Structures are given as C-alpha cells and as structure tokens.
Amino acid sequence: MKKINIAVIGLGYVGLPLFEELRKYFNTFGFDKDQKKINFLKKKNKNKKNYYVTSNDYSVLNKVNLYIVTVPTPIKKNKSPDLSFIKSASVTIAKFMQKDDIVVYESTVYPGVTDNYCAPILEKYSKLKYNKDFYCAYSPERINPGDKNHTLRKIRKIVAANNPKTLNIVSSIYNKIIDAGIYKIKDIQIAEAAKVIENTQRDLNIAFVNELSIIFNKLGINTKKVIEAAGTKWNFSKFYPGLVGGHCIGIDPYYLSYIAKKNNYKSKIILAGRKLNEQMVNYIYSQFKNKLKLKKINLSKSNILIMGITFKENTDDFRNSKSIELFYKLKKESRIVHIFDPLVNLENMNNELKKYFISKPKKNFYDGILLTVPHKTFKNMGLQKIKSFQKKINIFFDIKNIFNSSKSDFTL
Amino acid sequence: MKKINIAVIGLGYVGLPLFEELRKYFNTFGFDKDQKKINFLKKKNKNKKNYYVTSNDYSVLNKVNLYIVTVPTPIKKNKSPDLSFIKSASVTIAKFMQKDDIVVYESTVYPGVTDNYCAPILEKYSKLKYNKDFYCAYSPERINPGDKNHTLRKIRKIVAANNPKTLNIVSSIYNKIIDAGIYKIKDIQIAEAAKVIENTQRDLNIAFVNELSIIFNKLGINTKKVIEAAGTKWNFSKFYPGLVGGHCIGIDPYYLSYIAKKNNYKSKIILAGRKLNEQMVNYIYSQFKNKLKLKKINLSKSNILIMGITFKENTDDFRNSKSIELFYKLKKESRIVHIFDPLVNLENMNNELKKYFISKPKKNFYDGILLTVPHKTFKNMGLQKIKSFQKKINIFFDIKNIFNSSKSDFTL
Numbered sequence: 001m002k003k004i005n006i007a008v009i010g011l012g013y014v015g016l017p018l019f020e021e022l023r024k025y026f027n028t029f030g031f032d033k034d035q036k037k038i039n040f041l042k043k044k045n046k047n048k049k050n051y052y053v054t055s056n057d058y059s060v061l062n063k064v065n066l067y068i069v070t071v072p073t074p075i076k077k078n079k080s081p082d083l084s085f086i087k088s089a090s091v092t093i094a095k096f097m098q099k100d101d102i103v104v105y106e107s108t109v110y111p112g113v114t115d116n117y118c119a120p121i122l123e124k125y126s127k128l129k130y131n132k133d134f135y136c137a138y139s140p141e142r143i144n145p146g147d148k149n150h151t152l153r154k155i156r157k158i159v160a161a162n163n164p165k166t167l168n169i170v171s172s173i174y175n176k177i178i179d180a181g182i183y184k185i186k187d188i189q190i191a192e193a194a195k196v197i198e199n200t201q202r203d204l205n206i207a208f209v210n211e212l213s214i215i216f217n218k219l220g221i222n223t224k225k226v227i228e229a230a231g232t233k234w235n236f237s238k239f240y241p242g243l244v245g246g247h248c249i250g251i252d253p254y255y256l257s258y259i260a261k262k263n264n265y266k267s268k269i270i271l272a273g274r275k276l277n278e279q280m281v282n283y284i285y286s287q288f289k290n291k292l293k294l295k296k297i298n299l300s301k302s303n304i305l306i307m308g309i310t311f312k313e314n315t316d317d318f319r320n321s322k323s324i325e326l327f328y329k330l331k332k333e334s335r336i337v338h339i340f341d342p343l344v345n346l347e348n349m350n351n352e353l354k355k356y357f358i359s360k361p362k363k364n365f366y367d368g369i370l371l372t373v374p375h376k377t378f379k380n381m382g383l384q385k386i387k388s389f390q391k392k393i394n395i396f397f398d399i400k401n402i403f404n405s406s407k408s409d410f411t412l
Numbered sequence: 413m414k415k416i417n418i419a420v421i422g423l424g425y426v427g428l429p430l431f432e433e434l435r436k437y438f439n440t441f442g443f444d445k446d447q448k449k450i451n452f453l454k455k456k457n458k459n460k461k462n463y464y465v466t467s468n469d470y471s472v473l474n475k476v477n478l479y480i481v482t483v484p485t486p487i488k489k490n491k492s493p494d495l496s497f498i499k500s501a502s503v504t505i506a507k508f509m510q511k512d513d514i515v516v517y518e519s520t521v522y523p524g525v526t527d528n529y530c531a532p533i534l535e536k537y538s539k540l541k542y543n544k545d546f547y548c549a550y551s552p553e554r555i556n557p558g559d560k561n562h563t564l565r566k567i568r569k570i571v572a573a574n575n576p577k578t579l580n581i582v583s584s585i586y587n588k589i590i591d592a593g594i595y596k597i598k599d600i601q602i603a604e605a606a607k608v609i610e611n612t613q614r615d616l617n618i619a620f621v622n623e624l625s626i627i628f629n630k631l632g633i634n635t636k637k638v639i640e641a642a643g644t645k646w647n648f649s650k651f652y653p654g655l656v657g658g659h660c661i662g663i664d665p666y667y668l669s670y671i672a673k674k675n676n677y678k679s680k681i682i683l684a685g686r687k688l689n690e691q692m693v694n695y696i697y698s699q700f701k702n703k704l705k706l707k708k709i710n711l712s713k714s715n716i717l718i719m720g721i722t723f724k725e726n727t728d729d730f731r732n733s734k735s736i737e738l739f740y741k742l743k744k745e746s747r748i749v750h751i752f753d754p755l756v757n758l759e760n761m762n763n764e765l766k767k768y769f770i771s772k773p774k775k776n777f778y779d780g781i782l783l784t785v786p787h788k789t790f791k792n793m794g795l796q797k798i799k800s801f802q803k804k805i806n807i808f809f810d811i812k813n814i815f816n817s818s819k820s821d822f823t824l
Contacts, residue, residue, distance in 0.1 A: 111631055142645055156644045183644045185637075193633050194641035197624060198648050201617070204681070205649075208616055211681045212609060215668070218675040219523055221605050225597075229606035232568045232595045233554055236610050237617075237649045256627070263630040269616075269623045272684040 004173065007031060007064040009089045011041065011053065013317070014106060014141040015070035017152045021177035022068075023050060029060050061096035066104065066173065069093070070141065073107045074247060079254045081110065083117060090118050094125030097134055104137040104170055108199075108252055110259035111192040114138045115162070135166040138188045139174060140195030145246075146315035156180040160191030199252040200270055205239040206249070207273035210280055213241040213412045217287075223412065224401045241412035242400055243284075243322035243372065244277040245311035250320060281325045284399065284412075288330075288370065291395045291409045297367050304334045305366040305389060308373025309341040313400075316343045323372040324353070330370075331356070338366075342377055361389040374400040383407055416585065419443060419476040421501045423453070423465065425729070426518060426553040427482030429564045433589035434480075435462060441472050473508035478516065478585065481505070482553065485519045486659060491666045493522065495529060502530050506537030509546055516549040516582055520611075520664055522671035523604040526550045527574070547578040550600045551586060552607030557658075558727035568592040572603030611664040612682055617651040618661070619685035622692055625653040625824045629699075635824065636813045653824035654812055655696075655734035655784065656689040657723035662732060693737045696811065696824075700742075700782065703807045703821045709779050716746045717778045717801060720785025721753040725812075728755045735784040736765070742782075743768075750778075754789055773801040786812040795819055 004026050008019040011032040019030040030053035032038055038055045045051040052060070071085035086107055093103055103122060105114050119130040128134050139159045144150050157178045161167040164186070171182045185191045213223040223241060231238040244250045253274045257267040292299055311321040318324060318341075331337045338358045346354055366389050371378060378386070383403045390396065398408035405411045416438050420431040423444040431442040442465035444450055450467045457463040464472070483497035498519055505515055515534060517526050531542040540546050551571045556562050569590045573579040576598070583594045597603045625635040635653055643650040656662045665686045669679040704711055723733040730736060730753075742749045750770045758766055778801050783790060790798070795815045802808065810820035817823045 111628075111633055150646060155646070158641055158644065183641065185641055187637075189631070189633050190637050190641055193624075193628060193631075193638040197638060198642050198645050201620060201642075201648060204616070204620055205613070208613060208681050211679060212605075215672045215675070215677055215679070216523075216605060218677060219601070219605075219671070221523055221601050225599075225602050226605040226609065229570055229595065229597055229602055230610050230613075232570065233610050234562060234567070236613060259631070260627045263627070265627055265630060267623060267627070268684055268688055269620050269681075272680055276680055 002065065003027070004066055005029075005064045006066045006068060006173075007061060007093075008068045008070060009093070010069065010071035010085070010107075011037060012070065012072065013145055014143050015068075016041075017143065018068065018070060018106070018141075018177075019053075021152060022173075025176045026173070027063075028052075029054070029064065031055070058092070058096065061093070064096065065098070065101045066170075067093045067097075067101070068104045068106060068139075070106045072247060073109055073251075073255070075251055075254050081255050081258050083109075083113070086113070086118065087121060090121040091125050094122045097122065097126045097128060099128065099133050100135075102135045102137060102166055102170060104139055106139055106141045108140065108195050108248070108255065109192055110196055110255040111189040112259065113192060114188045131163065135161065135163065136188065137161040137166055137170040138191045139170065140191060142198075145317055146312060153177060153179045156183055158183045158185060158191050158194060160185035160188045162186070162188055196252050196256045199249045200256050200273075202239070203244060203249045203253050203277060204269065204273035205237060206242065206244055207276040209239045209241045210276055210412070214283065217410075222401075222405050224405070240400070241280075243280055243326075245320045245322040245325075246317070247311075247320055250274075250277065280412075281322050281329065284370075284397070284410075285326060285329050287410055288368065288395065288397060291397075292368060295393055295395060297393065297395065299333050300335065302334045302367035303336040303338070303365055303391075304330050305338050305340060305361055305369045306330070307340050307361075307369065307371040307378055307386070308375055309339050310343060310373055310375075313374045314343070314376055316345055318344055318349075326370070326372065327353075327356070334368075338362075341373070341375075343375060363388055364391055366390050366394065368395040368397070370397040370399065371402070372397075372399050374402045378402070415439070416478055417441075417476045418478045418480060418585075419473060419505075420480045420482060421505070422481065422483035422497070422519075423449060424482065424484065425557055426555050427480075428453075429555065430480065430482060430518070430553075430589075431465075433564060434585075437588045438585070439475075440464075441466070441476065443467070470504070470508065473505070476508065477510070477513045478582075479505045479509075479513070480516045480518060480551075482518045484659060485521055485663075485667070487663055487666050493667050493670050495521070495525070498525070498530065499533060502533040503537050506534045509534065509538045509540060511540065511545050512547075514547045514549060514578055514582060516551055518551055518553045520552065520607050520660070520667065521604055522608055522667040523601040524671065525604060526600045543575065547573065547575065548600065549573040549578055549582040550603045551582065552603060554610075557729055558724060565589060565591045568595055570595045570597060570603050570606060572597035572600045574598070574600055608664050608668045611661045612668050612685075614651070615656060615661045615665050615689060616681065616685035617649060618654065618656055619688040621651045621653045622688055622824070626695065629822075634813075634817050636817070652812070653692075655692055655738075657732045657734040657737075658729070659723075659732055662686075662689065692824075693734050693741065696782075696809070696822075697738060697741050699822055700780065700807065700809060703809075704780060707805055707807060709805065709807065711745050712747065714746045714779035715748040715750070715777055715803075716742050717750050717752060717773055717781045718742070719752050719773075719781065719783040719790055719798070720787055721751050722755060722785055722787075725786045726755070726788055728757055730756055730761075738782070738784065739765075739768070746780075750774075753785070753787070755787060775800055776803055778802050778806065780807040780809070782809040782811065783814070784809075784811050786814045790814070 006028040022028040159171045216223045397410045401411035418440040434440040571583045809822045813823035
C-alpha cells in the first residue's frame with residue numbers, strides 16, 4: 001500500500017482517543033460534525049504539530065486512503081437501529097474514495113451491516129466496486145467510559161476483513177497503537193456478531209441480578225452480600241443490580257433482536273432482559289413512594305435530592321441516563337427536586353434540566369434522598385455528610401449499596 | 413464441644429467424597445438408603461480402617477453429634493421443589509438428636525428452607541428447641557461432576573450459621589478438608605440464596621448463547637467462533653450453547669422461581685432462560701428433520717446413531733439427560749436408533765433403554781448421526797472414524813461443534 005493517510009470520522013469517546021493515538025504514527029485527520037467540539041479541540045491543542053481536526057474541510061479527504069468510522073449507532077424511538085450517522089458518514093466517504101481505499105467501521109452494528117448496508121452505500125456514491133476497487137474492515141470499539149484500567153492501548157482489539165490483504169493492512173495499523181494485541185478474524189460478520197453480544201451479555205446479566213434484587217428484597221435478604229458469597233465460586237460472574245442507561249449496554253440488545261426479528265425469530269432471553277432493566281426505574285420509584293408512605297411523608301410536599309445523574313459512575317456522560325428518567329418521575333409529584341452531580345459539566349446540559357442542578361445540597365432540607373450513581377466523590381463524602389442534608393424524618397435510598405445497608409431505607 | 417462424631421447422610425456424588433475426606437480426620441459414619449450402593453462401598457473398601465457405611469444401622473446415630481445432610485433436592489413433575497429427601501433425612505436425624513447437636517445441610521434449597529422448613533421438622537421429632545438445644549448450619553455443595561480440576565478440597569466452601577459458636581465449630585471441621593479456604597457467613601439465608609443463584613446464572617447464560625445460536629444459525633454465522641471472538645474482551649464470560657440436563661443447572665432455577673412466586677413475584681428472566689433451554693431438544697430435533705428432508709432421507713426408514721447419552725461430557729451420569737429426551741423423540745419416528753456411550757455403566761440403566769445401547773457402532777450403517785455429548789473419547793476417536801459409521805448419503809450433527817463445522821450439517 002502507498003503512504004497511509006487516515007481520517008477518523010466522529011470524534012466522540014471512541015473516535016477521539018483513537019485519533020490521538022493514530023496521529024502519533026500516521027498522517028491522521030479528525031472529523032466531527034459538531035463545530036463547537038472542533039473549536040474546543042483546536043483551541044486546546046493549538047500548539048501540537050499535525051493536530052488536524054475539522055468539521056467541514058472535505059478537501060483533505062482527497063488525500064485519505066484509510067477511513068475509520070466511529071460515529072454513534074443509537075436506536076430510534078421505536079427501539080429499532082438508527083443507522084443514519086453511519087449512512088451519512090459512508091456517503092461522505094464515498095464521494096472522496098479512490099481505488100484501493102479501505103473503510104474501517106468501529107461502530108456497533110448487527111451482523112451484516114458492513115457488507116450489506118455500508119458497502120452498497122459506498123458503491124452507490126463512489127461508483128467503485130466493493131472487494132474489487134475498495135475494501136472494508138470491521139474493528140469494533142471496546143472503550144469503557146470512566147474505566148481508567150482498560151484504556152484504548154490496553155484493550156485487545158478485534159480486526160476483521162473478508163480478504164487477507166485488507167486484514168493484514170488494517171491489523172498492522174492498529175497494531176501500532178494497541179499494546180494488548182490484535183485478534184484477527186477472516187469474516188466481518190463474526191466480528192460484528194461478537195461486538196453486539198458483548199454488551200448484550202452484560203445487559204442480560206444485570207437484568208438477572210436486578211430480578212434477584214426484586215426477589216431478595218421481598219425475602220429481606222441483602223442482594224450484594226449474596227453476590228459476594230456466590231462470587232467465591234470459581235465460575236460465578238459478579239454483576240451488581242442497577243439502572244442500565246448510556247449508549248451501549250442498553251442499546252446493543254435492540255440491534256441484535258432487530259436482526260433476529262428480520263429473520264423471523266422473536267428474541268426471548270435478550271428482550272426479557274431488556275424489558276426488566278427498562279422497568280427498574282419504575283420499580284425504584286414505587287419502592288420510594290411506599291417507603292415515604294410508611295413514614296407518613298407526603299410526596300407532594302416533599303423536597304427530594306437526587307445524587308448522581310450520569311448513566312454510570314465516575315463519568316460526566318448523562319446521555320440516556322436512567323437517573324434522568326427517575327428525576328422526571330419525581331418532579332411530577334414532589335414539591336422540589338434537586339440534582340446534585342459535581343461531575344456533570346452544565347455547559348452541555350439543556351436549559352430545562354439545568355435549572356434543577358445545585359452545586360451544594362442544603363442542610364436539613366430534604367425529605368428524601370436518592371443516591372443513584374455511586375461516584376467516588378459521593379463515597380468520599382461519607383454517609384454522615386449526606387445524612388446532614390436530610391430532615392429528621394426522611395427516606396434515604398442508597399440504590400447501589402455503597403454504604404452499610406442498615407443505614408439506608410433501600411438498596412438494590 | 414465434646415469429641416466430634418459425624419454422620420454423612422446421603423452418599424451420592426456430593427456425600428461420598430465428603431465422607432471420604434472427613435473420615436481421615438474425624439470419626440465419621442456414612443449413610444445411604446441404597447443397599448446396593450452400600451454393599452458396593454463395603455466390598456470395595458473392606459480393608460480400610462474405620463470405613464463405616466450403612467443403610468440401616470441407626471444405632472450409631474446415638475453416638476453422632478454432627479449430622480451432614482447431602483441428599484438430593486430434585487423437582488416434582490410440576491417443577492416445584494421436591495423436599496421429600498431432605499424431610500426424611502431430617503426426621504431420621506431428629507429421632508436420634510441430642511442436646512447441643514448440630515445439623516449441617518449441604519443440599520441446594522431456596523432461601524429459608526433450613527430455618528423455616530428443616531428446623532421445625534427437627535424440633536417436632538426431637539422435642540428439642542432450635543437455637544437453644546440444637547443448631548443448624550448451611551454449607552452448600554459445589555461439586556462439579558466430571559471436573560478433575562475443581563475437586564472437593566480445591567473448591568472454596570461457604571459455611572453459614574446464625575450464631576457465631578456454631579459457625580466456628582462447623583467452619584473448623586470443614587477447614588480440615590478444604591484447602592481452598594472457608595467463606596464464613598453469619599446468616600444462613602444469604603448462603604442458601606448464594607447457592608441457588610450460582611447455577612441459575614449458568615442456566616441463564618447458557619440460554620443466552622442458545623438463543624444466539626438459533627439467531628446466528630439463521631444468519632449462517634458460526635456461534636462458537638463468535639463466542640471465541642467476544643471472549644477476547646476482558647469482561648466477557650464464555651459460555652457455549654448446548655443441552656442443559658442433570659440435577660443442578662436445570663433444577664436450581666425452579667427452586668428460586670418457586671420462592672419468588674410464593675412471595676408474589678413471577679420470575680421473568682429466570683424462567684425465560686429455563687423455558688428456552690427446555691426447548692432446545694425440540695429445536696435440535698426439528699433441525700435434524702429439516703436437514704434429512706433436504707437430502708431426501710426418509711426418517712421412518714432411517715438408522716440413527718446417538719453418540720453420548722449422559723447429561724454432560726466426561727461423566728457416566730445420565731439422570732435428567734436431555735440426550736435421552738432426544739432419543740425418545742427419534743425412536744418414535746425412525747426405523748432404528750442406537751445409543752453409543754462408552755462411559756455409561758449399563759448396570760445402572762433401566763431395561764427399556766439398555767436394549768438400545770451398542771458397544772460398537774456398525775460401519776456404513778447410519779443415515780443420521782447426532783453427536784450430542786462431547787466426551788473426550790469421541791474427540792480422540794476422530795472425525796474419520798465417526799464418518800465411517802455413516803451411509804454415503806447422511807446427516808451428521810456435531811451439536812457441540814467439537815470438529816470443524818464445515819464437516820457437519822449442524823452445530824449449535
């Protein structure tokens with residue numbers, strides 16, 4: 001292959017670290033539609049050599065011969081796959097693509113998308129022929145937001161292509177930036193399938209422990225202690241109950257069930273897990289109302305504090321957060337709801353939600369506190385401090401059981 | 413405590429190894445209702461000192477002060493827990509129990525059985541008072557039949573009791589025979605819950621990959637390769653599709669869903685997994701009929717060979733085996749069905765099934781072969797040898813994908 005010029009399309013939590021690593025070894029351009037993000041990156045990195053990010057300079061794409069697509073693959077309102085970002089990225093690429101170019105997809109998809117959805121788009125807008133004039137590869141992202149141990153270089157990376165030459169070229173590129181090694185696959189669909197089942201397995205296993213939590217709650221048994229005990233068996237996988245939001249675990253199962261349904265199979269296990277996890281917000285909400293009632297606290301006259309609004313702990317990302325869903329439920333029926341989450345950057349927040357944020361909870365003010373996201377900062381804050389925000393008669397939900405369960409009215 | 417005399421009640425795959433280890437350190441008696449088994453053990457161990465097993469000598473129970481119950485806890489036809497063995501063991505113990513005695517249960521149960529089911533039986537027939545005159549402990553068995561790496565001494569053992577003194581006594585006894593360490597729990601129900609979720613998690617995860625197998629089969633994707641690929645992610649748990657039989661994984665979920673239902677919760681995830689795994693025999697059977705049809709082989713005129721009849725690989729245990737269920741389905745519609753399983757001891761087999769066993773498959777005889785259980789002996793036999801049993805036009809199902817999948821007509 002001639003000199004490699006790379007474009008990373010989509011500079012989110014997947015594309016950005018990838019771009020940052022690739023540019024150490026290759027001539028690499030970063031693209032993102034979000035002009036604000038591009039401005040921010042440009043400003044932040046203005047003294048770095050060859051730091052090229054843009055939202056509109058398509059002329060550089062003429063130089064590029066390897067495109068890496070790291071755009072989001074969310075779901076639509078009806079829970080079916082939303083491939084619009086992958087489509088528009090593919091259309092753009094196709095317009096600049098030249099003979100022998102390679103397009104690598106990193107986004108989560110269902111098996112068949114690269115070959116049967118993306119490649120035809122690339123063909124249509126480029127007038128080139130797939131597997132003759134240009135080639136595709138699939139290398140699923142495995143970024144775990146908020147995880148400081150499993151960072152890009154330290155996560156083993158799958159690279160898949162349908163022909164050996166493309167597989168070797170793409171693998172050798174990733175090999176420069178991945179210390180944990182490359183796992184080569186000769187069939188793109190195997191890799192697409194592998195990616196989509198990873199998070200689906202997590203979703204299902206969390207649904208399982210959520211169901212256990214519902215059962216054990218009825219029996220007066222602490223679920224966390226049960227899981228710790230079962231975890232002493234060599235082949236038990238420790239998962240803990242909780243709310244499942246974000247853009248991976250709660251999304252990927254719908255990609256898998258979509259392609260199953262397309263092939264006349266209605267998922268039983270996968271969708272059972274999804275359904276249960278979707279219902280956990282209602283479950284927590286109804287438990288909260290019950291506990292208030294037991295202490296004769298009137299929700300409509302109550303001040304409520306939600307601690308943690310992101311989709312998981314130790315991240316500032318609140319997209320598809322279930323805590324937000326819980327917030328809206330509580331807002332409807334209570335007097336005041338405050339949100340306290342020191343990790344969230346309010347600049348990215350819509351105005352409606354923003355006004356409920358407080359930078360410091362009030363003392364002796366709240367009838368109910370729900371600690372929904374176990375940020376380290378809350379753990380460090382300690383139980384005593386958190387309890388100081390409460391009125392004398394109160395309800396405290398330590399959803400993720402980060403403190404002694406005897407000190408809270410409810411844990412999952 | 414005075415000198416410890418132990419009785420192990422139930423000498424199956426759980427009780428027997430336990431008895432064998434305990435008698436190295438303690439005065440230990442072994443009980444089993446099965447006179448044939450007792451005769452066999454007596455004969456086999458006749459020169460061993462203090463090797464005392466019996467089916468009817470209850471007089472020794474007067475000397476015993478620590479009882480360990482290792483009887484089966486199966487399910488009834490309606491899938492509800494069958495506690496009859498645990499009941500009859502408890503009744504027997506109660507009749508001989510004296511002040512300060514301890515009863516340890518190892519059988520899988522749902523949370524609450526030791527305290528709310530067993531202890532009342534012990535009280536009733538002994539006229540002694542639980543937690544005053546006598547004590548209970550729960551120490552769930554974790555024996556993995558056919559697993560040569562995880563043997564009794566090498567598996568970490570949970571010991572649970574509701575008071576510290578009993579917990580210490582029982583832990584110190586097990587500590588003698590367990591090299592992997594004791595995990596002490598101060599609440600019996602936590603331990604009961606931990607045990608019943610271990611196999612339930614496995615059942616669900618196997619159901620998940622079984623569902624994947626059904627989906628990927630429709631897409632023409634090899635499930636095993638997908639799982640191998642996903643397994644390169646640090647937090648993916650590798651489970652493989654297959655038939656779930658035996659007396660643990662396929663049973664324990666019903667114990668859990670039973671106690672959930674008793675408490676007005678209808679399990680969604682747990683029973684969804686169970687249901688799918690129960691249906692896998694039908695799925696394989698219908699796939700087999702389809703493939704025969706495609707090759708224009710008439711099932712009613714066919715000779716069929718089932719390789720492997722035990723509930724899992726490398727064991728001689730065929731109780732609750734799903735391969736037997738598959739056999740009966742095939743028997744109804746085909747000309748001849750042979751069973752080939754060199755691991756099974758035909759002495760323990762009922763006469764009806766026995767007559768279908770062959771010690772050596774015929775050459776060029778079978779229209780269809782289903783390799784259902786991946787015994788090492790079948791792997792060692794090799795594909796060529798197995799194929800020599802077949803007619804020229806044939807169907808070969810390598811259910812567990814132990815050979816190259818391109819060489820078989822179907823794998824899960």
